[in-house]
Amino acid sequence: MRTFARAGVVVLLGLGLGLASSSSSQAGAKPSISKEAYGSVGGQAVDRYTLSNGKFRVRILTYGGILQTVETPDRHGRLANVTLGFGTLGGYVTSKNPAYFGALIGRYGNRIAKGKFTLGGQTYQLAINNDPNSLHGGNAGFDKRVWTATPVAGKNTVALRLSYVSPNGEEGYPGTLRTTVTYTITKDRGIRIDYHATTDKATVVNLTNHAYWNLGGEGTGTIDDHKLQLRASRYTPVDSTLIPTGKLAAVAGTPMDFRKATAIGARNRSSFQQIVYGRGYDHNWVLDRHGKGLEVAARVSDAASGRTLTISTTEPGIQFYGGNFLDGTLYGTSGRAYRQGDGLALETQHFPDSPNHANFPSTVLRPGQVLRSTTVYQFGTR
Numbered sequence: 001m002r003t004f005a006r007a008g009v010v011v012l013l014g015l016g017l018g019l020a021s022s023s024s025s026q027a028g029a030k031p032s033i034s035k036e037a038y039g040s041v042g043g044q045a046v047d048r049y050t051l052s053n054g055k056f057r058v059r060i061l062t063y064g065g066i067l068q069t070v071e072t073p074d075r076h077g078r079l080a081n082v083t084l085g086f087g088t089l090g091g092y093v094t095s096k097n098p099a100y101f102g103a104l105i106g107r108y109g110n111r112i113a114k115g116k117f118t119l120g121g122q123t124y125q126l127a128i129n130n131d132p133n134s135l136h137g138g139n140a141g142f143d144k145r146v147w148t149a150t151p152v153a154g155k156n157t158v159a160l161r162l163s164y165v166s167p168n169g170e171e172g173y174p175g176t177l178r179t180t181v182t183y184t185i186t187k188d189r190g191i192r193i194d195y196h197a198t199t200d201k202a203t204v205v206n207l208t209n210h211a212y213w214n215l216g217g218e219g220t221g222t223i224d225d226h227k228l229q230l231r232a233s234r235y236t237p238v239d240s241t242l243i244p245t246g247k248l249a250a251v252a253g254t255p256m257d258f259r260k261a262t263a264i265g266a267r268n269r270s271s272f273q274q275i276v277y278g279r280g281y282d283h284n285w286v287l288d289r290h291g292k293g294l295e296v297a298a299r300v301s302d303a304a305s306g307r308t309l310t311i312s313t314t315e316p317g318i319q320f321y322g323g324n325f326l327d328g329t330l331y332g333t334s335g336r337a338y339r340q341g342d343g344l345a346l347e348t349q350h351f352p353d354s355p356n357h358a359n360f361p362s363t364v365l366r367p368g369q370v371l372r373s374t375t376v377y378q379f380g381t382r
């Protein structure tokens with residue numbers, strides 16, 4: 001591959017993509033990918049990649065595999081960045097990104113009760129970073145690692161493959177876990193994420209991405225008016241520490257029922273016990289699946305901008321988190337403070353605390369097995 005530097009930006013050639021000459025600054029007509037140096041963390045260099053395909057552009061950091069920006073048109077063709085994040089690497093590093101904006105989450109997305117699980121007769125203790133539980137992989141999960149990046153050419157797509165090898169015992173998890181996550185920007189304003197992982201010792205894994213969405217544009221206010229539809233007739237109720245009780249409860253007749261598109265703000269201040277525990281929505285929905293392939297899990301729409309987002313996945317569950325813990329102390333990409341409900345995360349996943357619930361789909365990965373999981377975020381307008 002040939003590279004050349006221009007105005008601090010390294011443009012990658014040789015992808016057979018018919019690279020637009022100004023690929024780094026314009027969402028051109030043809031798929032393109034460019035790379036720029038983006039600082040360093042703990043002595044490790046970080047790069048930022050810009051992937052464009054038509055009127056759609058995303059930026060991805062090798063730090064945390066973070067989806068930093070996603071620019072997509074509204075019904076009048078006007079671009080806005082619809083994902084929450086920071087405008088600098090320092091934003092992510094110095095704040096330790098407590099909100100996990102845009103980050104890849106591993107080894108285990110969401111909570112493990114008291115950070116403890118037993119596998120093969122051995123009990124493992126993880127860091128308690130969300131008292132009294134372990135959350136999102138512990139103190140230094142995949143969101144705080146620098147990933148190795150490789151651009152990948154497709155016919156009408158452009159992709160970035162990120163790899164990370166997590167050593168045996170890292171954050172208390174057994175086995176060397178080799179993870180590859182590929183972000184593909186499709187020709188019709190879609191982001192496809194393919195997860196792939198193998199281990200050399202039995203372990204537990206639950207990978208996801210923690211992007212927050214605001215279809216009006218990040219920093220423009222709350223998502224109370226966004227309508228959400230979840231293809232789920234059950235959810236996993238939680239205790240006061242947000243650990244599942246183990247039951248699969250029906251959504252019917254409760255504020256958890258999103259089978260019909262409903263405005264998020266209509267019920268997120270309800271006194272329903274589950275909503276009180278979560279300070280709003282922060283739960284795992286059990287998807288009504290028909291098979292093992294990619295199936296629609298969620299649809300989000302914003303009437304004001306006309307933007308829509310459809311999420312399809314191969315996973316059995318989805319965490320709908322309404323940005324309840326955003327408290328106005330973080331200033332986002334456009335410089336505005338993020339307050340409660342200014343974005344929603346929809347994290348496709350296996351269920352929280354699965355290692356401690358035999359009735360949940362298993363998150364155990366053994367040597368010789370391959371974890372494969374796919375989620376597609378499809379943007380549109382209406």
Ligand code: GLA
Nearest residue numbers: 098099100282319321325345
């Ligand atoms: C997940 C959790 C939330 C919160 C966010 C990050 O969605 O379920 O409780 O921890 O991550 O702030």
